[in-house]
Structures are given as C-alpha cells and as structure tokens.
Amino acid sequence: MKLAVTTRGRWWPALCGTITVSILASYLLLIASNWIYLGWSDTVYFFSKTRMWERFWLTVWTSTVSTFFSLLIGIPAGYALSRFRFPLRHFVASVIDLPIVVSPAVVGAFLFGITTRFPFDWISEHYGLYIGRNVYGVLLVQFTVTAAFCARLMKASFDMIPVRFESVSRSLGASPLRTFFKVVLPMAKNGIIASMIVVWARAAAEWEGLMLFVGATEGKTDIMPFAIYLDWNSGMMGWVTSMSIVCILMAVSAISAMRIIGGKSNVW
Amino acid sequence: MKSKKIFIFSLIFSSLFLITHAFAGEKRLLFHAGLGQRGALNEVKDVFEKKYPDIKVNFSYKGSGYFIADITRSKQGDLFMPGEEFYLLQAVERGFLTDYNSETDIPAYFVTVIITPKGNPKNIRTIKDFAKPGVRVGLGNPRSCAIGIWHQKTFEKAGIWDKVRSNATMSAKCIPELGNATQHRAIDGTIVWATTAVLYLRDVEIIPIEHKYRGIIRLPVGVLRFARYREEAQQLMDFILSGEGRNIFHRHAYAVNKVIPVDKQGFCLDDTTDKDMRFLVNAAKAVKNKSYPVNEKTVGPLIGEVLRQKNTKRAGD
Numbered sequence: 001m002k003l004a005v006t007t008r009g010r011w012w013p014a015l016c017g018t019i020t021v022s023i024l025a026s027y028l029l030l031i032a033s034n035w036i037y038l039g040w041s042d043t044v045y046f047f048s049k050t051r052m053w054e055r056f057w058l059t060v061w062t063s064t065v066s067t068f069f070s071l072l073i074g075i076p077a078g079y080a081l082s083r084f085r086f087p088l089r090h091f092v093a094s095v096i097d098l099p100i101v102v103s104p105a106v107v108g109a110f111l112f113g114i115t116t117r118f119p120f121d122w123i124s125e126h127y128g129l130y131i132g133r134n135v136y137g138v139l140l141v142q143f144t145v146t147a148a149f150c151a152r153l154m155k156a157s158f159d160m161i162p163v164r165f166e167s168v169s170r171s172l173g174a175s176p177l178r179t180f181f182k183v184v185l186p187m188a189k190n191g192i193i194a195s196m197i198v199v200w201a202r203a204a205a206e207w208e209g210l211m212l213f214v215g216a217t218e219g220k221t222d223i224m225p226f227a228i229y230l231d232w233n234s235g236m237m238g239w240v241t242s243m244s245i246v247c248i249l250m251a252v253s254a255i256s257a258m259r260i261i262g263g264k265s266n267v268w
Numbered sequence: 269m270k271s272k273k274i275f276i277f278s279l280i281f282s283s284l285f286l287i288t289h290a291f292a293g294e295k296r297l298l299f300h301a302g303l304g305q306r307g308a309l310n311e312v313k314d315v316f317e318k319k320y321p322d323i324k325v326n327f328s329y330k331g332s333g334y335f336i337a338d339i340t341r342s343k344q345g346d347l348f349m350p351g352e353e354f355y356l357l358q359a360v361e362r363g364f365l366t367d368y369n370s371e372t373d374i375p376a377y378f379v380t381v382i383i384t385p386k387g388n389p390k391n392i393r394t395i396k397d398f399a400k401p402g403v404r405v406g407l408g409n410p411r412s413c414a415i416g417i418w419h420q421k422t423f424e425k426a427g428i429w430d431k432v433r434s435n436a437t438m439s440a441k442c443i444p445e446l447g448n449a450t451q452h453r454a455i456d457g458t459i460v461w462a463t464t465a466v467l468y469l470r471d472v473e474i475i476p477i478e479h480k481y482r483g484i485i486r487l488p489v490g491v492l493r494f495a496r497y498r499e500e501a502q503q504l505m506d507f508i509l510s511g512e513g514r515n516i517f518h519r520h521a522y523a524v525n526k527v528i529p530v531d532k533q534g535f536c537l538d539d540t541t542d543k544d545m546r547f548l549v550n551a552a553k554a555v556k557n558k559s560y561p562v563n564e565k566t567v568g569p570l571i572g573e574v575l576r577q578k579n580t581k582r583a584g585d
Contacts, residue, residue, distance in 0.1 A: 042580050049584075112341035130344050133298050133328060212338070215300070215328025218310060230329060231584075233303045233444045235467030237451070238582030 031248060038241045046242035056246060059223040063203035066142035070150040070199055078154025099148040107144050108212030137214040138221050142203040150199045157191025190262055197258040201251055295497050296324045297504060298344060302332040302351035304463065308520040316507050323500045331442060333412060339364055346501040349489040352414040356488045365490040375508045376522035378461035378485035379541050380418060382475040383450050390456040395422065395481045398457060399431040406446045406458035407436045415443045418483050419459060421533060426481060462548055466521035469555040469577050476545035482536040484528050518569040521548055
C-alpha cells in the first residue's frame with residue numbers, strides 16, 4: 001500500500017519524457033542515417049558545389065521577399081480580424097483562412113485563373129513575359145500560400161494583447177494610427193518576430209503550388225524543396241540527400257534564430 | 269520615425285528591384301518538358317543558347333501528366349516535349365498542336381530494359397523469370413505513368429500477366445520510384461526505360477530484353493499553336509531533331525536511330541538497338557568496377573554518364 005502511495009502518478013511524467021526522448025532520438029537517427037548514406041567525401045563534394053548555394057540563396061531571397069509582402073498584408077489583416085467587429089466577420093475570417101486549409105496544389109491550380117485575366121494578360125503582352133513562368137511566379141505562389149497563414153498568426157499575436165492599453169492610449173488623445181504604431185506594434189513585437197520566421201519557413205518549404213503553377217527552370221525557379229523533387233526524379237541521390245540536410249540545417253537555424261531574437265507567441 | 273523611414277525605403281527598393289527585373293526581357297522560349305528529359309534537355313539548352321545567343325530557353329519541367337491541364341488553363345508555351353507520345357496526341361486532339369508529324373518529329377526513343385538490385389539476388393535473366401514464385405516485382409500504375417501500360421503489355425504478350433501481378437509488391441506512380449526501389453533492394457526486379465536505368469548504374473544490374481518483348485517508345489516534340497516566338501521555337505525544334513541534338517539524347521541512353529522497325533504494338537523487330545544495350549550493360553560494369561576500361565569502344569556515348577557517376581558515391585553532377 002505504502003509503495004502505491006509514494007509512486008502515485010509518477011508514471012505519467014515518465015511516459016511523457018520517454019516519448020519525447022524517443023521522438024528526438026528517431027529524428028536524430030533519421031538525419032544521421034542519411035548523412036552516413038551520403039558519406040563524408042560526398043558531403044564535401046556536394047557542399048562545395050556552387051549549384052547547391054545558388055539554390056540556397058534563391059530559396060532564401062524568394063522566401064524573404066514573399067514574407068515581406070505577407071507581413072504587409074498580414075499585420076493589418078490580423079489586426080482587423082483581432083479588433084474590429086464587423087458583419088460577417090466569421091465568414092471573412094474563414095475566407096482569409098482558405099489558403100491554409102486547402103492544399104497548396106489547389107492554390108497552384110487556381111492561380112492559372114488570374115494570369116489569363118486583366119491586368120496580368122496585359123502585363124504579359126506588354127513586357128513579353130509569362131507571369132508565373134519565372135521567379136515572380138515563385139513569389140506569387142509563396143505569397144498566396146503564406147499571406148493567409150501570416151494574417152492568422154498575426155491575429156493570434158494581437159489577441160494576446162489586452163484591449164485596455166489601446167483604450168488608455170486613445171483616451172489620452174492619441175489617434176488610432178499613432179496608437180497602433182506606438183502601443184500595439186511594440187507590444188506585439190515578439191509575436192510578430194515568431195510569426196515572421198514561421199511564415200518564412202513555410203514559404204521556403206512551398207513546393208506543390210510551384211509544381212502546378214510554375215514548373216521548374218534550372219537555377220531560376222527551383223527553390224530547394226522543388227530541386228530535391230527534381231533530382232529525386234533523375235536518380236541523383238547525392239543531391240537529394242545533401243540538399244535535404246541543408247534544408248534541415250536551415251530550418252533548425254531559423255527556429256534557433258527566432259528564440260535568440262526573442263520571438264514568442266502562443267504557438268511557440 | 270527612423271523605423272518608418274527604413275520601412276518606406278525598403279518598400280521602394282524592393283519594388284524597384286522587381287521592376288528592373290521585369291524589364292530585362294529577351295526572347296525567352298517557354299519549353300514544357302517532361303521531368304525525365306531533364307538531363308538531356310539541359311544539355312540541349314546549353315549548346316543551343318551558345319549557337320543562338322539572342323534566344324533563351326526557359327524550361328517548365330513537370331510530370332508529363334500535369335501538362336495538359338497546365339496548357340489548357342494557361343494557353344502559354346512555345347514547345348512541348350512530354351515523356352510519351354500519348355500526352356502529345358492529347359494536345360493534338362485538343363488543338364494545341366496543329367502541325368505534328370508523327371513520322372519526322374521523333375528525336376529519340378525509350379527502350380525497355382530489366383533492372384535488378386546489385387548482384388541480381390533472384391537471378392532474373394528473361395521476362396519469364398518475373399513469373400517465378402517469390403520474386404518481388406515492381407509494377408507501374410498504368411493510370412499515372414506510361415511504364416505501367418508497358419508492363420501490362422509486355423507481360424500479357426508473354427502470357428504471364430496474372431502471375432506477375434500476383435508477384436507485384438509495389439504500384440509506382442512514376443518511373444523513378446521503380447529505380448529507387450530497386451536501388452534500395454525493396455524489389456527484386458522491374459522493367460524501366462534505359463534512360464532511367466542509366467541513372468542508377470552503381471546500384472543496379474541491367475539486363476537487356478530479347479527483341480520480342482523489347483518495347484520501343486516514341487518521344488515526340490512539337491511547337492504549340494500559341495507560341496509567341498514561332499520561328500525561334502521551330503529553330504530549337506530543328507536543332508533537337510538534327511544529328512547534333514540527337515547525339516545529346518544518345519549520351520543519356522536514349523535510342524536515336526531515325527527508324528527502328530517495330531510491330532504494331534511497339535515491340536522491337538530487329539537488332540537496331542542491340543548496340544545501345546551492350547553499351548548500357550558495359551556502363552553498369554564500368555561504374556561498379558574500377559579497373560573496367562572506360563572508352564568509346566566499351567561504353568560508347570555513355571562515357572560522360574559513367575564518369576559522372578564514378579565521380580561520387582551517391583550520384584550527382
């Protein structure tokens with residue numbers, strides 16, 4: 001009886017701990033086994049190729065630009081969804097959420113709809129370029145997929161800030177704009193940083209939409225996940241494995257960077 | 269205030285960047301091409317762009333099944349080269365290609381070969397061996413890839429389709445899946461194109477198929493009806509169909525003979541492709557065995573491919 005009393009409930013933390021450790025171990029094993037498969041000399045070979053780093057920078061700059069535009073849309077949209085009460089609010093919120101819940105493949109397929117309409121057909125005539133067959137297509141897909149995601153995360157960040165601060169600021173005579181920039185935004189800073197990095201990672205991982213809408217041009221539109229798929233199709237397992245490792249390192253450093261900068265939201 | 273300025277500057281900067289990029293326009297051909305042709309077509313692009321410096325080639329590589337939907341929706345593109353004539357005929361049917369000539373517009377052919385994991389554990393030598401009990405066979409799904417249709421055709425012709433189907437342990441959605449499964453010993457054998465087999469020289473054994481069951485698959489190219497640069501597209505197509513273009517395909521294990529005699533179903537009738545098969549088998553030996561001589565006589569046009577794969581343990585370029 002006594003034994004039962006002293007160990008009562010201990011199994012639960014032990015179980016949780018074991019599960020966490022085994023997940024961690026399996027992830028590490030996954031990475032390690034792939035790295036062993038690649039071998040040291042091949043690691044050096046592939047990591048020193050310019051093709052790898054060209055694609056790396058392509059991924060980095062496209063997802064940075066699309067994250068920037070996503071934030072331009074996401075911050076006001078998230079604020080509006082969080083603070084304003086307007087008719088059909090829930091309906092509007094669910095429409096904005098659409099690109100999160102539908103598959104990116106659907107986004108890719110639907111983007112064809114606008115590229116054949118005004119003003120995009122005019123632009124493509126005038127400048128002699130196909131919207132969506134170059135790096136702008138990549139940006140467009142990334143932006144479309146991440147903007148909604150960004151708005152949703154921003155809403156969560158703004159929801160965490162009590163409305164009281166804004167009411168005080170307004171009652172002291174500050175305009176809504178000033179209140180937003182001087183009170184709300186600084187308070188939401190950590191949440192915004194955290195969301196920004198999640199959005200960036202999401203943009204860098206986008207692939208399905210690209211496959212449908214853009215297609216790959218070597219060195220121009222094949223960001224890393226797409227390049228991995230392409231090389232898998234050509235049996236280049238060396239490229240596949242080494243680029244996957246770079247992707248993992250990229251993700252790990254993005255998340256660590258977020259923690260160092262001090263990003264915090266109710267997701268992380 | 270400072271942060272506002274930075275914000276505005278970055279906005280201006282990024283829009284300027286986008287605009288200047290947009291203005292840098294040359295004659296850019298949009299080439300819809302099947303993923304499988306990537307290796308050969310990238311080489312074609314390099315040679316062609318050197319020859320005609322004012323024309324640039326932009327590929328849109330996708331799985332062949334994606335193209336009809338893409339072209340139907342976007343009505344964009346100059347050239348079209350899917351992984352099977354079937355897809356091109358779909359485009360012809362819908363009126364996207366008007367001047368397709370099935371006699372002359374075939375720059376290259378796929379040839380079917382048997383591949384098994386290194387060492388050939390189940391000792392597969394002919395088509396009939398796939399019917400032996402206990403052989404794990406990889407088949408393609410005929411709904412999503414052309415190789416699946418050819419598996420069925422080949423084994424039906426040999427009269428062992430039911431037995432092979434009961435041996436099947438995977439139904440692949442695309443042909444590289446079969447290559448990768450063989451490489452990782454998940455299956456004991458399958459049939460793929462020679463162009464797929466050549467990508468896995470280090471990890472698979474290649475066994476040519478006897479003429480009766482050796483499939484020859486036509487790989488066509490065409491200029492789309494709504495091509496923006498019709499002349500330039502035609503130039504590129506002519507280049508692909510020329511001897512120089514065909515040679516590039518030959519280096520990636522395509523058969524490039526102008527005429528390969530085939531029966532009604534597309535199976536080979538004579539020994540036109542035998543030489544290519546011999547080169548392929550030798551190439552597999554050359555990558556596995558360091559002392560095997562690599563020269564024009566042993567591996568023929570596959571010399572570049574052999575050297576590429578000898579370079580690293582895991583294939584890259």
